Amino acid sequence: MALNEKEFDGVDSPVHDGRSSEKSSTFDQNVEEKYKHLPADAHPELTEKEIKALYRKLDWRMMPILALLYLGCLIDRGNIGNAAIEGLTQDLHLTGNRYNIALTLFFIPYALLEFPSNLVLKYFRPSRWIPFLTVLWGIIMTTMGLVKTYHQLVAVRACLGIAEAGLFPGIAYYLTFWYPRHELSFRVGIFFASASMAGAFSGLLAYGIHFMDGIQGLHAWQWIFILEGIATVAIGLLAALVLYDFPATASYLKPHERAYLVWRQKYAYSDQGEDEHFSWQYVKDALTDWQVYTHALLYMTIGGPLYGFSFFAPGVVKSFGFNTADTQLMTVPPYVFATIVLLFNTYWSDRTRLRSPFILFSLTLNIIGYSILLSNVKWSAHYVGIYFILAGGYSAFPIMISWASNNFAGHYKRCVSMALQIGLGNFGGAIFSNVYRTQDAPRYKLGYGIVFMFEWFGIIATIANVLLYRHINAKRAKLVAGDSEGAGVKLSGEETRRLGDKAPTFRYNL
Template sequence: MATEEEKVSTPHLEQLTPESLELLTPPTLTPREEARTWMKIDLRLMPILILLYLSSFLDRANIGLAKLQGLTEELKLTGNKYNIALTVFFIPYCLFEFPSNLVLKKFRPSRWLPGIAVLWGAVMVSMGFVKTYHQLVGARFCLGVAEAGLFPGVIYYLTLWYPRHRLQYRVGLFLGASSLSGAFSGLLAYGIGFMSGTAGKLGWSWIFILEGCGTVVVGVLAFFVMVDFPSTAKFLTPKEKNYLLWVKKYDTTSVGEEEHFEFRHIIMAVTDWQVWVHILLYWSIVGPLYGIALFLPSIIRGFGFSVPISNLLTVPPYAVATIVLLLFAHFADKLKLRWPFVLASQLLCVAGFSINISDASIRVKYFGTFLCAAGAYSGFPGILAWCGGNLAGQYKRSAALAIYIGLGNFAAAASSNLYRTRDAPKYKFGHGIELGFVGMGMAVLPFTVYAYKRINAQREALVKQGEESGGLKYTDEELRRMGDRAPEFRYGI
């Protein structure tokens, strides 16, 4: 059944109204009007999306700080119990991402995303009251179910609003919340630590309770400020809406994207080679990212600092990571290039983890954590925007992104088991495996670039040959059905 957006953006010819006829004509905005339009969209969408992801990442990663505030001792998390509690989050988180993305448009982003935020915020609050290891594991599982729809949903949601060469900076702003959450969480945990003993609860309980309450507030706020699709955006003028719909519809092809759902879209997503190659690139960044997100407090604690100081020392690496992330995202969009910035991120990770696996001094190793965080977090928007921008057809993109992110996050599940208690304080095993993740990505990256360039060259030759022989024999409908496999589609590199 067609969504409201599809009905507005693709009217039937026999049902044309003056407004829908305008949507079929090229937009005419001055450069100043275009800039003002994108600014309006940014100001309406990005703040609430950033708050949602800040809350999401804060809630899934704050267990690393809770560990230093008495969690492991009070719940008797001996052996690998702590790592199991980390891992169990990612099992439903990975499995539920795919179905969640398929129902996003059906249930509307402005209801679905805020709704799941309120849900996982309530789960987070409940974690502050757990009394046993098994209760903690159950709560973490429920947290994974509730959070599963946010990340792939927002990435897909952004592709509905922004053309691919404006996408990475917006994805960067959104994902900057994850690195910002690391800095904010460290400061918050430092302050909450002084509440330990209040109402008979240790500091770890208050971390979960207060941060969960904050998430519920953000979710409720999102119900009032989020909008669904460009075609239903009341904050845009008809002229601005026309411009946005036109730019998005003809972003990658001259015939527009296919916008109705068919089961073959899922088949096309599953059988697309680039989805599977990009999963390996995703692993190379997400593995290190979650290694840092979940264990940076423990890594710094291993340098010999006290718990409060360790919490505070997590702040600067995340602050630097946020700056590098935004710089990379800005220049990647400006230059319309992805792979050089992905490579730069991988090299930063290699340098950072190599320093930490070595016998360098504490100061040098602390500097290495800056490189690890900057590399992992700055590479994340690049790989997401690269893959998302090279998928055409709204429902194929939705399915492919859900598969890509869902399977890709198994690297996060693996990373939650790399920094084992018995390897403290140097954690050489964890650092070594993270280097393996990055090395795999660096091996895949040149193949990916070569494959894209080769396919683009082949399509250029095919189009040229068709022009010389009287044109390619495809209708507009056939080209739309082909999506990113159409002869005129060019992969971004």
């Protein structure tokens, strides 16, 4: 049953979602009144062509700024690798494992604070919280260019982890407000493509900044931190002007388009809709859900090695015999290739509505890449191995996040579960930042061997998830059909909403 556009003519557009919380709240309630009584088979009248046009409108409005935000995040997190070959390690006397400790101290607060940050995002306004975090870490990044000692560097890196903690899980969760579950992977892929491009841009920027060494008495590595931090602050201020909180408050959409998005998201995970009221039971449900931990393990086997290798990639490339400036340039092509593979992988993941086969493909690329780096072959072959590693790591990331998002129902449980998965998984960044020991440079065979083993754990975790999901889906299908012990399952709409992804009618995505 479709409802005519006129049904929504009474909903006025706000001036802007973010300028007045009172207006935003009132508008949200008005839209709520329009859609909350609609059953799952009723929706605002949009043709297939109009629906595609609506999502294209969202893409053009949201994805560029989200991609810019994450681009700044990854550049600021990873530019320490470019700074290291510009003299950072010598000037701050980063001998022994000091460089590894500086990398590790970022990930501890980063992993611990992702969960509470996502709760803050749901309670407060995304259009303010996300830009605030961006401006904050941009300022911190700028101050990193002024550090004089190892201890100052470690302290600022820890502060950077605190500020950046909320961005990635926040954006991943924020996108679930706007896009249906089977169209999420490509959108996460678009904004995560900026992560792989961050490596390319970071190399290009570092190449240009290399020639600023000595200006105003500052070293090139200091200019890397200062200039890239200032750019991040500018991006954060821009985001505050263009981000909207929720579909119901997006004034650039027509009333019936807003109503469609609100209706669509209400029934994206359940034919009875999702419960919007917070309860600590959702936190308990997330903490006791086996999915959180299998997905966290998968995240750790993909994200941890990717973070660790990215920090050391410039040094690995320099060991091939290039000078510093050429090394910065030679880090660019592998990241461009990774971006292409990422977009290909996420596009077909959404088209086929499958996640696990594409994650397995990406993990296989990683295994091939580390096998090459462990081999005694020419530097050119090792350079090709870097292409495989970065392509595998970056292309798996958005699909892995979408897979978890698809299989957690209920806004608050999804919010908590995604933050827990990402937070626990990001402890892998702390682990894998330490497998590349100074004494093992530049071949890092011990580090490559450890990562190679963990990639196989990722394959095992993926296959285990699929087998469990298939078993549960089949069992639920029998229950619903009344084939289990001769009795069907009948639940009220309220019971179905409360059960979320545990409801017999919910099917896990494979």
